[in-house]
Amino acid sequence: MMDRFVAVPSFRNREAPRSTSSAGSSVERLALAAEFGPLARLVADPDATDIFVNGGRDVWVDRGGGLDRADVPTLDAGETRELAVRLVSLGGRHVDEATPCVDVRLAGGVRVHVVLPPIASSGTVVSVRLPPERRLGLEDLAASGMFGGESARVDRLVRTVGARTNLLVTGAGGSGKTTLLGALLGAAPPHERIVTIEDVAELRIDHPHVVGLQSRQANVEGAGDLGLERLVRESLRMRPDRLVLGECRGAEVRELLAALNTGHDGGAGTLHANSLDDVPARLEALGALAGMSPTALARQAVSAIGLVLHLEREGGVRRLTEAGRLALGSDGRLVIERTDW
Structure with a gap:
């Protein structure tokens, strides 16, 4: 109480606080960015906190001031699903029709949540949470x-x-x-x-x-x-x-x-x-x-x-x-x- x-x-x-630097996490995040294909630039952006891929239609990013439509190539339905399956696999889990909703943690503390159709009625949805660099x-x-x-x-x-x-x-x-x-x-x-x-x-x-x-x-x-x-x-x-x-x-x-x-x-x-x-x-x-x-x-x-x-x-x-x-x-x-x- x-x-x-x-x-x-x-x-x-x-006593002086421990350093809050996390250079290791930053390096891991930059190395991981390549796995996100067309989203790599967004993942590597130190100001980005969240990325949302909506059913192969559009991509949104939050850089701390609210959501904005991201200026990246649009992924079609097949590309979005392929990306989702690859990212979940990197986190040591699996996503398929039997397990259509999965949450995983990747290198550097990056968190990915995936929902597959038909649960996601508009198409595969990928939500990415990016931690601060330190x-x-x-x-x-x-x-x-x-x-x-x-x-x-x-x-x-x-x-x-x-x-x-x-x-x-x-x-x-x-x-x-x-x-x-x-x-x-x-x-x-x-x-x-x-x-x-x-x-x-x-x-x-x-x-x-x-x-x-x-x-x-x-x-x-x-x-x-x-x-x-x-x-x-x-x-x-x-x-x-x-x-x-x-x-x-x-x-x-x-x-x-x-x-x-x-x-x-x-x-x-x-x-x-x-x-x-x-x-x-x-x-x-x-x-x-x-x-x-x-x-x-x-x-x-x-x-x-x-x-x-x-x-x-x-x-x-x-x-x-x-x-x-x-x-x-x-x-x-x-x-x-x-x-x-």
Whole structure:
């Protein structure tokens, strides 16, 4: 909780932060660009954050200020599907009529999502998420305007991490949840062991001891899948000092809350939510998938999660707009109470 702060030095008085350079990731991204064929120039563009290929019709790119139609040769339906299959194969997975929706992580942290027809009714759809060329720390995010220009907020967030408060970062897609979570975890003491669990590895944490687990889809025979729920349980045998679930999206929320309620302080995760007020309903929906009643979910969540940080994106600017604590309402269900951050 916010009142669990411990006396730690101000961020600006700490030992100089580790370099956030990731030249290795940049080189990998440039080398990978050739695999994207006509999209290579967009992938190599350091300002590009997202690329979308829509059913062999058009290509769009986001360079931080919103989507623009890309000035690249248009891929026809066959070329788009060929590109999709090749990229998924590079990520060690397969996409076909039996498995038409696949998400993979490529070199340099590039993330590719593919949907094949007939699920994608207009033709094969390829969505590419491109990470920043270097890992962003809290001061980088402050300079970008994420914290509203108040430097004291950076120090308070660092103290929150130092106090081992369990965090839930919420917001809509593309609001910066994963980026903020990675920056927060980079402020954890260097002697701590961070174990991350993700559907597709996306977190980039500037910390000396990070172990990542990634889910696995079933093979062509339908066997061998490993979901987030199983990986959360496996991670508990790895003695994590901080247990991190990249995104809560299903029944794994039960395993995460159970872990955070049994001595695993300093944990964190992200959750899709349109507003801070929507967080209780989103958690209840995920709890229902795990067979948890609203009241059982509420008791677990209030005890497990110390602070909720909500992000919003306006144009090309991502901002941390609100913070809150989870609490029990008069009916025993989950509510959110806003707090200063």
